Amino acid sequence: MQDLTYAQKARLAVRSFQTIAHALALKGYxxxxxxxxxxxxxxxxxxxxxxxxxxxxxxxxxLSGLEYVIDRLPRGIEECTRIILTEEEEFDNHIFEKIEPLRRRRTCYRISKKEMCFTITRGLSEIYDILTHLTFLNSEAAKIHRRMQDESGARTVEWNELEKTVQRIDTLTARELEQAIWNLSIILGRPYHQTRASFASFEKNKQERKGNNGLFSLICHLGKRVEEEQNARENALIIYLTPSLMNIIGHQKYGEKWAYDIKKRLRILNLHERPLHIISANLHSVVNLIYGYGAMQQAEEDLYEFILRIRDHREEIRRYAGANGFYDHPDRSGTHIDCQVIDTARIGSVPFHPGLRFSIPESGGEKPVFLVMDYAFGIQAFEVMDNLLTPFDEDEHRIPMDVRSVSVMGKAGILTGQKGDIMLANAHVIEGTSDNYIFQNDLKPEDFDSDVAVHAGPMITVLGTSLQNRAMLKKFRSSWNTVGLEMEGGHYQRAISAAIIKGHISDAVKVRYAYYASDNPLASGQTLAAGEMGDEGVRPTYMVTKVILEKILAG
Known part of the structure; x- marks a missing residue:
C-alpha cells in the first residue's frame, strides 16, 4: 500500500474534522x-x-495559539463547562450578559457562571471556527492539568503559587509579579521572556478592552476545569448544538434579511436605479480616501503619510462625509455586516487629495453609488452576495439593480512573498470541493505603485483560519500555483457567477479581487497568531482601496 504524503494526510484530517463536525451537529451535543x-x-x-x-x-x-483563540472567543470561556451553539436570536429583554469577542464579530451570552451561549448567524464557517478553537483550548487545558501535579499525584509548588497569585493579582508588587511570571513559565514549559510577553499582551487586552480575564486566571481555570471533570462526570465539559442550528445551513435566513434591508434603504434614498458598485472592504479606507482630505484641510503631503495622520479623526471625517452624500447603514439582521452608502452625485464639491486620480461623471444618471460592505466570514460571503444581487421585490414588481462592478478588498495569507505584499486573484479554488472559478480580474499589477510587490495568480479559499498546515499550503502552491489563501473570494465569485446565469446582473459586470498579505503561514513567526500588522498595513490597505476607487471613478 502506498504511503500518503503529508499533504494527503492533512487533507484527510480536514475532511475528517468536517465529517465529525457535521455528525456532532446532527447528534446535538x-x-x-x-x-x-x-x-x-x-x-x-x-x-x-x-x-x-x-x-x-x-x-x-x-502561548501564541492561546492568545489567538482567546481573542476570538468570549471573555470567561475558560470557566464554562456548558457551551451552547444556537441560531436562536430572541434575547431581547433578557438579563444575560452579552459578550462580543475582541477580534471576531459574533454575539455570545453568559447565561451563568458555567454556561456560555453562541448565537450562530454566519453559517458553517462560524461553526467550524468555534469548534476548532474549543478543541484547541481543551487540548491545551489537558497539558496544563498534567503539570498541576508531580509524579506522586501531589500539587506542585508552582501550581500552589499560581492559585495564590490569582487570588491577589491586583495587589502584587512589581517584584512579586515578576516572580509570579517566572513561576508561571515553569508550569507552561516556556522561557521566561516568552511568558512575560504573553502576560503583557493578555493584560493589555484585559485592561484596555476587557477582552479576557488575564493569563494567570486563564491558565488556572483551564487546569482546574480538567481536574473537576476527572473528579466527577457531571463537571465534564459539554457542547450543545441545538436542532434549530441546522436551520441556518443553506436557508440563507440572515442573508435575506440583510440584503432586503440594504435594497430598501437604496430605494428610500432613490438610488436604486443608479449605477451600483459593491465594495467588500473595511469600513474606514473608502470613506477616509474620499472625504479625509476635505474634512481635515491638511497641507499637501504623501498620501499614505496623510492617512496615518488622520486615522484618529474618525468622527470629524464622518460628520463631513454625512453632509456630502455618505450614509451609515448598521446591520440589523444579525449578520454582523455593517454597510455604507456613498452617493457620488453629492460629492462634487469635495476636494480630493492630490495623490488621487478621481473623476466624477458629468451625467447625473451615471454618477455611481458605492455600497461598501464590511467583511463577510467564510461561506457567509455566498449567502449575502447571492441575496444582494437578487432583484428587489416590491409590490409584486421586480426591480433589478444596475450593478456595474463588485470589488473585494481583503487581507489574506501569502504563499509567494511576504507580509505587506499585495495579491491579485485570477481564479479562486474552493478547498475541499470541485468548485473552481476563473475570471477576468479588472486589476493588474501595473495599476499599483512600484514600491510594493504585487503577485497575481489563483487564490485558495480555505474552510477556516485554523484548518491548514505547512504541507497542505505547499501542495496548493506547487499544484495550483496559488499565491495566497483567504476565506471568502471563491464564495463571492460563486454568487456572482450564479447571478449572471440567472440574469440578475449583466455578464459585463467588472470584478476586482485584491488582497494585502496580513500574514505568511509558511514563515515562522508570521502566522495570524503573531498579531495584527499595525502601521505597516496602512500602505497596502490604502493602495488597494485607491486603485479600486480610481478604476470606478476613472477620468
Missing amino acids: YRPSEKMGQSLAESLENLSPEIYGSMNDPRVVE
Whole structure:
C-alpha cells in the first residue's frame, strides 16, 4: 500500500474534522472527553495547524495559539463547562450578559457562571471556527492539568503559587509579579521572556478592552476545569448544538434579511436605479480616501503619510462625509455586516487629495453609488452576495439593480512573498470541493505603485483560519500555483457567477479581487497568531482601496 504524503494526510484530517463536525451537529451535543470529542481532537492534532504552533508538543503550552483563540472567543470561556451553539436570536429583554469577542464579530451570552451561549448567524464557517478553537483550548487545558501535579499525584509548588497569585493579582508588587511570571513559565514549559510577553499582551487586552480575564486566571481555570471533570462526570465539559442550528445551513435566513434591508434603504434614498458598485472592504479606507482630505484641510503631503495622520479623526471625517452624500447603514439582521452608502452625485464639491486620480461623471444618471460592505466570514460571503444581487421585490414588481462592478478588498495569507505584499486573484479554488472559478480580474499589477510587490495568480479559499498546515499550503502552491489563501473570494465569485446565469446582473459586470498579505503561514513567526500588522498595513490597505476607487471613478 502506498504511503500518503503529508499533504494527503492533512487533507484527510480536514475532511475528517468536517465529517465529525457535521455528525456532532446532527447528534446535538458532545463531550470533548468522550469518543466523538476525542476523534475531533485527533483530526486537529493530525492536521497540526500552523496557527496553533506547538499544539502537538506535550511538554509545552502553546502561548501564541492561546492568545489567538482567546481573542476570538468570549471573555470567561475558560470557566464554562456548558457551551451552547444556537441560531436562536430572541434575547431581547433578557438579563444575560452579552459578550462580543475582541477580534471576531459574533454575539455570545453568559447565561451563568458555567454556561456560555453562541448565537450562530454566519453559517458553517462560524461553526467550524468555534469548534476548532474549543478543541484547541481543551487540548491545551489537558497539558496544563498534567503539570498541576508531580509524579506522586501531589500539587506542585508552582501550581500552589499560581492559585495564590490569582487570588491577589491586583495587589502584587512589581517584584512579586515578576516572580509570579517566572513561576508561571515553569508550569507552561516556556522561557521566561516568552511568558512575560504573553502576560503583557493578555493584560493589555484585559485592561484596555476587557477582552479576557488575564493569563494567570486563564491558565488556572483551564487546569482546574480538567481536574473537576476527572473528579466527577457531571463537571465534564459539554457542547450543545441545538436542532434549530441546522436551520441556518443553506436557508440563507440572515442573508435575506440583510440584503432586503440594504435594497430598501437604496430605494428610500432613490438610488436604486443608479449605477451600483459593491465594495467588500473595511469600513474606514473608502470613506477616509474620499472625504479625509476635505474634512481635515491638511497641507499637501504623501498620501499614505496623510492617512496615518488622520486615522484618529474618525468622527470629524464622518460628520463631513454625512453632509456630502455618505450614509451609515448598521446591520440589523444579525449578520454582523455593517454597510455604507456613498452617493457620488453629492460629492462634487469635495476636494480630493492630490495623490488621487478621481473623476466624477458629468451625467447625473451615471454618477455611481458605492455600497461598501464590511467583511463577510467564510461561506457567509455566498449567502449575502447571492441575496444582494437578487432583484428587489416590491409590490409584486421586480426591480433589478444596475450593478456595474463588485470589488473585494481583503487581507489574506501569502504563499509567494511576504507580509505587506499585495495579491491579485485570477481564479479562486474552493478547498475541499470541485468548485473552481476563473475570471477576468479588472486589476493588474501595473495599476499599483512600484514600491510594493504585487503577485497575481489563483487564490485558495480555505474552510477556516485554523484548518491548514505547512504541507497542505505547499501542495496548493506547487499544484495550483496559488499565491495566497483567504476565506471568502471563491464564495463571492460563486454568487456572482450564479447571478449572471440567472440574469440578475449583466455578464459585463467588472470584478476586482485584491488582497494585502496580513500574514505568511509558511514563515515562522508570521502566522495570524503573531498579531495584527499595525502601521505597516496602512500602505497596502490604502493602495488597494485607491486603485479600486480610481478604476470606478476613472477620468
